Amino acid sequence: MKKRLKINGIIMGCAAIMVVFFPGVFFRRNVNGGAEEYIELLGFSLILLGQIIRVSARGYKAEHSCESQALIQGGPYQIVRNPMYLGIFLIGLGVVLAVFKWWAVIIFIIVFVIRYIMLIYKEERKLLALFPEAYKDYCKKVPRILPALSTITSLDISEYLPVKLIWFRKEIGSIVTLLLLTLLVESWEDISCRGLKVYFYQSAWLFLTFVLFIIFVILLSNWTYKKNGSGAVKS
Numbered sequence: 001m002k003k004r005l006k007i008n009g010i011i012m013g014c015a016a017i018m019v020v021f022f023p024g025v026f027f028r029r030n031v032n033g034g035a036e037e038y039i040e041l042l043g044f045s046l047i048l049l050g051q052i053i054r055v056s057a058r059g060y061k062a063e064h065s066c067e068s069q070a071l072i073q074g075g076p077y078q079i080v081r082n083p084m085y086l087g088i089f090l091i092g093l094g095v096v097l098a099v100f101k102w103w104a105v106i107i108f109i110i111v112f113v114i115r116y117i118m119l120i121y122k123e124e125r126k127l128l129a130l131f132p133e134a135y136k137d138y139c140k141k142v143p144r145i146l147p148a149l150s151t152i153t154s155l156d157i158s159e160y161l162p163v164k165l166i167w168f169r170k171e172i173g174s175i176v177t178l179l180l181l182t183l184l185v186e187s188w189e190d191i192s193c194r195g196l197k198v199y200f201y202q203s204a205w206l207f208l209t210f211v212l213f214i215i216f217v218i219l220l221s222n223w224t225y226k227k228n229g230s231g232a233v234k235s
Helices: 003-021 035-064 083-099 103-130 132-141 149-154 165-230
Strands: none
Touching (some): 083 103
């Protein structure tokens, strides 16, 4: 097992232990509903968006990196230099918003920055050694992890977020598992605080969000295949 995965596993394990033993400290109790329902919906939307970005980045890299012999600057890598980490950030932020109290967002951001900034700098040094001039030019044009709004609005979404259904088939297990676990925890809180009626009402909105997610993925996949057919998707 890679050292990175071991460290991530330790961090997640410690977080899980703290949450299990002190649920009242971390879990949000949705007694009043209202704005908190929209926050939960935003959380699930961020989870799904993060999954799209992560899968797009991983799949695009696998097809275009030539076994790490080429510097990837197309696809999601033309809006940020670390799209996979951006996807992971959005997924984690979405889980926190959907389940935990607001101050947990601050803790998550701090832990994320401390954990991943070291990985990012390590990878940047490696890429700079492999592609000295090309990577310097790339860094001048593309931000590290947060995309510029001007870049997103000036490009076609199929250019910077290519998607293939085969990429999602490889990731569907982890995606569904994360969604079900998050929904299970959030559902338990809703049922215990406000009853089944409110839970089913909110679940309908979450289901609609997931349906829109599937439709969006299919549309992105169709656009990607059309771009590939015309040779417009660059490496």
